[in-house]
Amino acid sequence: MTYPFLHSTWYAAALPEEISRTPLRRVFLDEPVVLYRRQTGEPVALSDICPHRFAPLSKGKLIGDGIKCPYHGLEFDSGGRCLHNPNGNGVVPPGAALRAYALAEKYGMVWIWMGKASEADPDRIPDFSFFGTRYRAFGGCQHVKANYELLNDNILDGGAHIDFIHAGLKPEGEYTRHSEFRREGDTIHSDGWWLGAKLMPFMRALWPDVETGDIYNFVRWDAPSVVLVDAGLKVPGATLADPPLGPAAHFYTPETATTTHYLWLVSRRAELNDDKLDEFVRSAGNQAFEMEDRPIIEAQQTNMVGRDFAAMRPVSFSSDGAALLARRILARKIAEEQSRPQDALARSSAA
Amino acid sequence: MTYPFLHSTWYAAALPEEISRTPLRRVFLDEPVVLYRRQTGEPVALSDICPHRFAPLSKGKLIGDGIKCPYHGLEFDSGGRCLHNPNGNGVVPPGAALRAYALAEKYGMVWIWMGKASEADPDRIPDFSFFGTRYRAFGGCQHVKANYELLNDNILDGGAHIDFIHAGLKPEGEYTRHSEFRREGDTIHSDGWWLGAKLMPFMRALWPDVETGDIYNFVRWDAPSVVLVDAGLKVPGATLADPPLGPAAHFYTPETATTTHYLWLVSRRAELNDDKLDEFVRSAGNQAFEMEDRPIIEAQQTNMVGRDFAAMRPVSFSSDGAALLARRILARKIAEEQSRPQDALARSSAA
């Protein structure tokens, strides 16, 4: 209940197509939230706990831009204000409001700000501007039984786990592995290289004319768990055709201390209207995550049995630098937030 | 384990037909109890934990009016005294007794007193005397994943939730809603009215000649969770035929802090020997509870995540008076019980 999450930050909340005129309940950072769209299409996020008797609004009905509690008919507007109390003398008590969360629909994703809505600035969402422009993105949302930082660790290991658990994503033959990371402000760039590698079937399908090259996997991480992955191929001295696939994004949004909403986007060039390619990319991603990452990551959580990372006394390597830096940046931001004079976590009704 | 329940009071334990010569285990207020009948038919309630090695007596066999532990054959009489120890030197140690709970079979229900058996007085069971006389009652027992006070709240809202979640029980057309409650000692009467209402199909089936009238829903509550509901129709200036349906009773017996045995009785006029009517009433009740009340009430409990009512800081309305009064009466009775010089909760063997 009091797990130290970072609140004053943007989390991926849902794919745009998940939010509609049918209310959707989703728990973020242990807080139940109802998501739906206004009649104009703008997304809304309100506490999914009615302040009267705690019924979930998500089981209620939309009334115009607002929502009606299924239990006693309280009607709230999209800012969380109670506009109508059909009970008793009809008085709306001062506290009868739902916390309203700031949302932003940007880069093919709906983002939620879990801190004070008045501090939410969509410009602080890391840049994913190629999605929805040059590239057509499509995505998914999967539920993972593990703490979200284990997923940060996974993506920030310089591609190391690819060599061991993702057979289909690993180059063939001999190659030179290189990885490095650098920090820009609180952004981490973690680059993995397979130099002079023979292309695996996955890449050969994208560049049929190329046999070997320098395969890269560039990861950009921002706190708390917002990740861009740009994977591709360079052939020294050659100019390759633009790859049909563009970058991918991975967002690890905490549900609870031990469960995570894993939202992702993959992309291909917008002009390639190729359902087969979409399906190929989707199923390759699914194979990698469902069959390869998930069993290990959930087993890590099982082995932790409620202990946190430090209590496990982990041994680390030079290749863990990026992942450990992410943990440090995140810990610092959480400590800063918790020491702020104004409690950023205070329940606030609509502005 | 130490949830503050009220012990010195009557709870509905089981329908008469649930208790037989086959032992039945049921947990009340976190205490496992075995229920069965003596050869004469009188019901018995004993602790379902053998004092020797904690085996459940309910897996054992009845020996005359007593019960034999399945594990090492200790035989207890229906008062919980150990009469025979077939082990070792056969000595029965002083503590080898099962707590015996007082029961009363009354008004078509078997009641259990969870406090000191010597203080149990069946006259303190609220009056449900029409059941089994003018009216024929039949009932059910359902398991609910919610604290029993959420069920008290539900029934004591002056019919408010009927307007929102029970479409089939709500009058049609225009009407005037009125609700009020009054206190008589520790009994609460909460009356809901739909004045000048057009009858819903449910009521039209009972009074085919009536189009509109004043529909009422009278609730009588006694601590801890013993409820009579008398719902019906008045037509000003007219004398209606006796309704085929009589009152209903709802009993919310805590199993644990977050689960409840919901026992209920519905009734129809005894002379109407109409299986179809029984079936109609049973299925309407089932629809109302299973499809409409249960999802909301269990979702309230989910949203509470182990917090209690006060910790949720609920906002209340004038229409919540009866439900809040019930919570106050119950809290006062629990506080009184816990401050009694003699511990009413003390384990006691048979008198």
Add this chain to the structure above:
Amino acid sequence: MTYPFLHSTWYAAALPEEISRTPLRRVFLDEPVVLYRRQTGEPVALSDICPHRFAPLSKGKLIGDGIKCPYHGLEFDSGGRCLHNPNGNGVVPPGAALRAYALAEKYGMVWIWMGKASEADPDRIPDFSFFGTRYRAFGGCQHVKANYELLNDNILDGGAHIDFIHAGLKPEGEYTRHSEFRREGDTIHSDGWWLGAKLMPFMRALWPDVETGDIYNFVRWDAPSVVLVDAGLKVPGATLADPPLGPAAHFYTPETATTTHYLWLVSRRAELNDDKLDEFVRSAGNQAFEMEDRPIIEAQQTNMVGRDFAAMRPVSFSSDGAALLARRILARKIAEEQSRPQDALARSSAA
């Protein structure tokens, strides 16, 4: 997590045929362990928590006599030393080791020592030398949702529970029950007798010519939960043919505070190469445990609701002497272990 188990002792870990070149995960005393065999066949037990990021080695692959972590490819030898780190600069940090547990394959069972490996002496395993010599043993491993001491209690009651829950193992007609126990060091012998008893069908099948005799059930217990049962028949003044069945062994190895690996061996004379007899013995044992013991023992645990034995304030009889003595011996050994200046529970890498 901090349940006071005895660590410096031998526990049955697995049947020999359960350990192979496919890694097996099994949790003992709340510690995840991976079991496999070296190429020469010797069994290996290592911590199933990679010191790097806690992935389970049991999902990895065997490399020669060692094992490779599935997540980042760390390779450990069969002593738990990390021999190869394919990540980053390849340095193996000092702490990058898996705790190695001492094993012994003896008497048809693989045993694990949960304390310091350097103190493990296979001579301290209680004698089960007839298994695999004069008698052919076969066994099983079953998971029980109960604390292992409830299983000790079960076997050490002088056969008392046989009279009540094992109808098929109980003699017929009139007989005289006698039971006694004695202590030799920390070994307990608990003998049960059914004197002058009419053989039950089970025994009549083994000694077709005998009608009545003195049936015995001799139990030898060693801490923490290592049990030999020798059951048979004596006919005063007669010399019986060697019974076709030999002794049985029961090992209750804690998984957690409330769950147990129940490993067992039954035996028959080696020269009787009779699959039907094996099947008969196996199914009789299965009936006794699965249908008769397990429901009671798991129900005991349910009735304890997280409380320990003493908190249940059990009433005991003269016939509980052996079981209570076992609890006392075990408690003394645990207290001794916890007061040792050197922490026997300290994580230790390979010697």
